[in-house]
Amino acid sequence: MSIDVSVSDHIALIVLNRPERMNAFDRAHYLALSEAFARVRDDPGIRVAVVTGQGERAFSTGADLKDLPFSLELSELMLTQNGLLPNRGMEVWKPIVSAVNGYCLAGGMCLMLGTDIRIAAEHAVFGLSEVKRGLIAANGGVNRVVRQLPYPIAMELLLTGDTLDAAGAERWGLVNRVVPMAQLMDEAMRVARRIAANAPLAVQAAKEVAQRGQDLDMRTGLRLEQVMLRMLQGSEDAREGVAAFAEKRQPVFQAR
Template sequence: MPDFETIRLDRDAAVAILTIDRPEKRNALSSAVRAELIAALDQLRGDDGVRVIVITGAGDKAFVAGADIAEFAQRTPLEQRAAMAGRTVFAEIAAHPKPVIAMINGFCLGGGCELALACDIRIASDAAKLGQPEINLGIIPGGGGTQRLPRVVGTGQAMRLVLSGELIDAAEALRIGLVDVVHPAAELRERTLEFARKMAEKSPVALRMAKSAIRAAAEMPLSAGDAYETELFITCFGSDDRREGVAAFMEKRPASFTGR
């Protein structure tokens, strides 16, 4: 296991918890954080003992309060282009074969909101604040915010958030669909991990196929998506997990999935 300086990697049963550990900087997304998150995601990709991933921020003030502005303040446009080239943590989360849950424990702004948008499920504290305030710096979201946000909340709400730079609370984020579940702050970790553990009891094959099929819905026409779903269904149908799931149902017992 690599030694990380800006993140922590912990385990809870079959759930991996990635914590961005820069509370003094409100867990801002520096280049080091991005690189270490990608390294951790690579590691977890091949770890059969992990079935679900949770990403959160250290402390109770911020999930991720945005990019590390001091890091890019003096860059030229060419330097910034170079910094944005190659693999991005946002794309790596979205494409990861295992479900990724954002546990939003505070400020979730700018690059932090984009990080959450890249996750498959967003569970927030009732004290969370979310937004894309880049417009206040004379820039626009650069981590997929203008692309993923409209797909999640619709064009009008995305325009509202990106063009105004306003922050919204967890209740409003839930209303527009930016987050999927809201819990009291004191219960956020316990209830998020309880949900993640229940998900981790499902077939890893089916989890992987379901995520891939749902992600494809945003990219494909319906007819192509239906055809892709059928192929993934057949992949599941040929798995040991499908045989175990059906046997367990018929025998009225809990299934024991192996991921094969």
């Protein structure tokens, strides 16, 4: 059992490493994944993360039903800050790229819905199958899928528990693009490198404004943009970006 994390060139690679169980999560895995994303959030040397599953069969099939607790103390429901993930409340303003390498179901799809850019292998399959087990996609799945897909498409997934193939996911905008499995990680890392080359504070500000703006009226959202822009204009990275443009060279950003 492991959630593997490695960092290189400002990019964190998070691998859900439990292929013998289709990269399903037991309680220990959920905790380890929360710790991995907290590291991404808090490490100033990390500018972007890529998350994928081990092997070619599954990104993740969600919660391991053999480990699913049915008798939690009600008091645990009140511990709203325990074991947070990007799809259920953790604020990670660094971009997260999903490399979907197979089955992306239930909690696995909920996790993907909390990421920013998604690259899928041609054989990837997507679904929120919780209703078939007497449950709902409560780790952000219900709320996120109706915001990210047309309402009738989202409701068909939620209410039938049926799956969507990679072509359908691309058609409805659930993923950015579909590539052969052999190209999946190269494409995901290519996108991550392009993000990591940009000014990290500006990237994080853009993500935060985009996400918070979904819950704001337009006037308030525009004001938030102005405040963030004014903050960035005083940064060393903004000065470096302008200087590099004038000098026709690549900028060297320091997140300052």
